[in-house]
Amino acid sequence: xxxxxTALLAGCLFAGLALGQLIGSSLGxxxxxxxxxxxxxxxxxxxxxxxxRGAWSPSFAPGVQYWGDIYIPIVVAMAASQNVRGALTxxxxxxxxxVASVALAFATVALLIRRFGRxxxxxxxxxxx
Amino acid sequence: xxxxxxxxAQKYALVVAFALVGLVMLVSYQASRLFTRGRVHGSAIxxxxxxxxxxxxxxxxxxxxxxADLPLLVGVGTMGGAMFRDFAIVATAYGVRIRDxxxxxxxxxxxxxxxxxxxxAAGIAVAWVFxxxxxxxxxxxxxxxxxxxxxxxxxxxxxxxxxxxxxxxxAGLVKAILVMxxxxxxxxxxxxxxxxxxxxxxxxxGTNSGVIAGLAATDxxxxxxxxxxxxxxTGLGCLIxxxxxxxxxxxxxST
Numbered sequence: 001x002x003x004x005x006t007a008l009l010a011g012c013l014f015a016g017l018a019l020g021q022l023i024g025s026s027l028g029x030x031x032x033x034x035x036x037x038x039x040x041x042x043x044x045x046x047x048x049x050x051x052x053r054g055a056w057s058p059s060f061a062p063g064v065q066y067w068g069d070i071y072i073p074i075v076v077a078m079a080a081s082q083n084v085r086g087a088l089t090x091x092x093x094x095x096x097x098x099v100a101s102v103a104l105a106f107a108t109v110a111l112l113i114r115r116f117g118r119x120x121x122x123x124x125x126x127x128x129x
Numbered sequence: 130x131x132x133x134x135x136x137x138a139q140k141y142a143l144v145v146a147f148a149l150v151g152l153v154m155l156v157s158y159q160a161s162r163l164f165t166r167g168r169v170h171g172s173a174i175x176x177x178x179x180x181x182x183x184x185x186x187x188x189x190x191x192x193x194x195x196x197a198d199l200p201l202l203v204g205v206g207t208m209g210g211a212m213f214r215d216f217a218i219v220a221t222a223y224g225v226r227i228r229d230x231x232x233x234x235x236x237x238x239x240x241x242x243x244x245x246x247x248x249x250a251a252g253i254a255v256a257w258v259f260x261x262x263x264x265x266x267x268x269x270x271x272x273x274x275x276x277x278x279x280x281x282x283x284x285x286x287x288x289x290x291x292x293x294x295x296x297x298x299x300a301g302l303v304k305a306i307l308v309m310x311x312x313x314x315x316x317x318x319x320x321x322x323x324x325x326x327x328x329x330x331x332x333x334x335g336t337n338s339g340v341i342a343g344l345a346a347t348d349x350x351x352x353x354x355x356x357x358x359x360x361x362x363t364g365l366g367c368l369i370x371x372x373x374x375x376x377x378x379x380x381x382x383s384t
Contacts, residue, residue: 033364090299098303
C-alpha cells in the first residue's frame with residue numbers, strides 16, 4: 001500500500017511541527033523552533049526503525065518519494081506567491097539591510113566551509129588553523 | 130461562459146496550479162537546455178520566472194501574495210504555501226544518511242549562531258547608518274535582516290511601530306529573494322557542494338524560502354541538509370531578538 005508512506009510522512013510532519021511549537025511556546029515565543037527539522041529526523045528515524053523491524057515494505061517508499069521529487073515545482077509556486085513587490089518598494093533602508101545581511105552571510109558561509117566543510121570525511125584533519 | 134470557466138477554475142484552484150506550474154517547469158527546463166546548454170539550471174529559471182510573475186501581478190493587484198492575489202491563480206498560493214512546502218521538504222529527508230547529519234551537527238549549531246549574529250549586526254549597522262538611534266527600532270530592523278518572520282515577531286514583542294515592522298519585513302523579503310537568486314551563482318566559488326557545506330549554508334542563511342529555493346537551483350541532493358539547519362534559524366532568532374540582542378543594543382546605545 002503506497003499510501004502508508006504518505007501517511008507516515010504526514011504523521012512525522014505534524015508531530016514535528018507540534019513539538020517545534022511546544023518548544024517555542026515553552027520558551028515564550030510565538031514561533032516554532034525547528035519543527036520541520038524535527039519532522040525530518042522523525043521520518044529518518046521511523047523509516048529506519050521500521051526497516052530494521054522488517055515492517056517497512058519497499059512498496060511504501062514511492063508514497064514518500066513522490067513528495068520529495070515535486071518540491072521544486074512547489075518552490076516555484078512559493079516564489080510566485082511571495083510579496084516581491086513589497087521587497088522592491090520597501091525603501092532604501094530595507095533594501096540596504098537585506099543586501100548587507102546577504103553579503104555578510106555569504107562571506108561567513110565561504111569562511112566556515114573553507115574551514116570545516118570541504119569533505120565530510122576529512123574534518124578531523126582540519127582542526128589546525 | 131467565461132464566468133462559468135472562472136468559477137470552475139476557482140473551484141479546482143489547486144488543479145489549475147498543478148497544470149500551470151508544470152507548464153512553467155517545462156518551458157524553463159527547455160530554455161535551460163536550448164539557450165544556456167544546461168549551465169543555468171532549469172529550476173533557477175523557473176524560480177526566477179515565478180518571482181517576475183509575482184512582481185508583475187503584485188503591481189497589477191496591489192496585493193501581498195504575488196500571483197495568488199489573482200482569483201484565477203489562488204491555487205498557486207496553496208501549492209506554494211507552508212503546508213505543501215513543509216510536506217515536500219520533509220519528504221526529501223527520506224534516504225538521507227544519518228551519519229552525514231550526526232557528523233555535521235556541531236557545524237550546524239556553530240553556523241546558526243554565526244548566521245544570526247551576522248544578520249542582526251548587518252541590519253543594526255545599516256539602520257544606524259540611516260540615522261536610527263532608538264534601540265527598539267534598531268533591534269526590529271536587525272531582526273528583519275535575519276528573516277521576514279523574526280522581524281515582525283521581534284517588533285511585536287518590543288512594541289515597535291507598524292512602519293518599522295513593515296520595514297523589517299521588507300528587509301527580510303529582500304534577503305530571501307537575493308539568496309534565491311545569488312546561491313546558484315555563488316555555490317561553486319564558496320564550495321557549496323557537499324552535505325556538510327549545505328548544513329553550514331542553511332544555518333548561516335537561515336531564510337527558509339531562500340535556502341530551499343537556492344539549493345533547489347544549485348543541487349537538489351543538498352536540499353534536505355540545508356533545510357534541516359535553516360528550520361532552527363527563525364525560531365532561535367525570535368528567541369534571542371527581543372531578549373539578548375535587545376539588551377545588547379540598549380547597552381550599546383546608552384554608552
